[in-house]
Amino acid sequence: MSNPLLELENVTIKFGGLTAVSELTTTVGEGELVGLIGPNGAGKTTAFNMITGVYQPTSGNIRFGGRNTRGIKPSRLAGMGIARTFQNIRLFGSLSVLDNIRVAARLHNKQGYLGALWRGKGWKASEAETERLAIELLEIFDLAGQRDEEAKSLPYGDQRRLEIVRALATRPKLLLLDEPAAGMNPSEKDDLMRLIRFIKERYNLAVLLVEHDMKVVMGICERIAVLEYGRKIAEGTPKEIQCHPKVIEAYLGAAAVV
Numbered sequence: 001m002s003n004p005l006l007e008l009e010n011v012t013i014k015f016g017g018l019t020a021v022s023e024l025t026t027t028v029g030e031g032e033l034v035g036l037i038g039p040n041g042a043g044k045t046t047a048f049n050m051i052t053g054v055y056q057p058t059s060g061n062i063r064f065g066g067r068n069t070r071g072i073k074p075s076r077l078a079g080m081g082i083a084r085t086f087q088n089i090r091l092f093g094s095l096s097v098l099d100n101i102r103v104a105a106r107l108h109n110k111q112g113y114l115g116a117l118w119r120g121k122g123w124k125a126s127e128a129e130t131e132r133l134a135i136e137l138l139e140i141f142d143l144a145g146q147r148d149e150e151a152k153s154l155p156y157g158d159q160r161r162l163e164i165v166r167a168l169a170t171r172p173k174l175l176l177l178d179e180p181a182a183g184m185n186p187s188e189k190d191d192l193m194r195l196i197r198f199i200k201e202r203y204n205l206a207v208l209l210v211e212h213d214m215k216v217v218m219g220i221c222e223r224i225a226v227l228e229y230g231r232k233i234a235e236g237t238p239k240e241i242q243c244h245p246k247v248i249e250a251y252l253g254a255a256a257v258v
């Protein structure tokens with residue numbers, strides 16, 4: 001396996017009497033595509049919220065690039081290379097498609113307010129790079145024709161893709177995708193699978209994917225971890241997971257076995 005980029009070690013989080021994630025240990029290697037699956041309420045989104053610094057684990061450690069992330073704010077973690085999309089689309093609806101991407105791409109612009117006022121060489125170079133990346137992403141995701149439209153006016157599938165573009169514009173090392181195929185039709189799902197594979201190679205990304213659509217998960221993940229009631233009940237290749245008795249019982253159902 002490649003070097004570990006993200007490491008979770010005995011991570012637990014409790015909300016009052018409820019243990020939402022319990023003793024979760026797993027890794028995502030550099031450039032690896034890992035799935036995190038399980039029934040509703042299993043703790044997948046909560047795991048994302050801990051990885052992105054929204055929640056602090058009650059116990060256990062999360063390391064990103066070898067550094068313990070405890071106490072680091074979500075905005076800093078984004079700057080360090082962790083980006084995510086959300087289960088429910090959270091775009092800036094009244095901004096144009098291009099501006100949604102520009103806002104994210106400026107995360108690394110170190111010029112600050114004074115730089116923006118002065119508009120010197122450094123600011124211009126940084127803006128040019130922001131614009132180059134934004135346009136490249138729009139073209140890859142087939143959204144260039146809608147660049148000036150309000151984000152909220154896009155069809156649902158396009159809004160979902162724009163969310164991924166916006167996350168990518170922050171130039172992450174790790175991309176967390178929370179149910180990206182939700183609400184997509186079969187052909188949009190096929191396109192999405194191709195896109196995820198493509199961007200992973202193009203930008204040398206590690207991806208952690210939460211998804212209920214098993215065709216998508218089994219089709220693109222290199223490794224899959226399965227949660228049930230906050231506990232990891234299995235981890236392995238798609239083939240191993242499809243035949244795992246506990247996973248079939250808890251989640252997939254016998255019909256899913258290939």
Ligand SMILES: Nc1ncnc2c1ncn2[C@@H]1O[C@H](COP(=O)(O)OP(=O)(O)OP(=O)(O)O)[C@@H](O)[C@H]1O
Nearest residue numbers: 015018020038039040041042043044045046047087
């Ligand atoms: N802030 C919170 N306060 C209290 N309970 C919470 C909180 N966040 C999550 N939970 C609970 O933790 C458990 C895990 O929820 P989570 O949203 O992580 O599940 P999930 O696997 O992402 O489910 P789904 O597939 O439906 O999105 C659930 O019982 C949920 O109600």
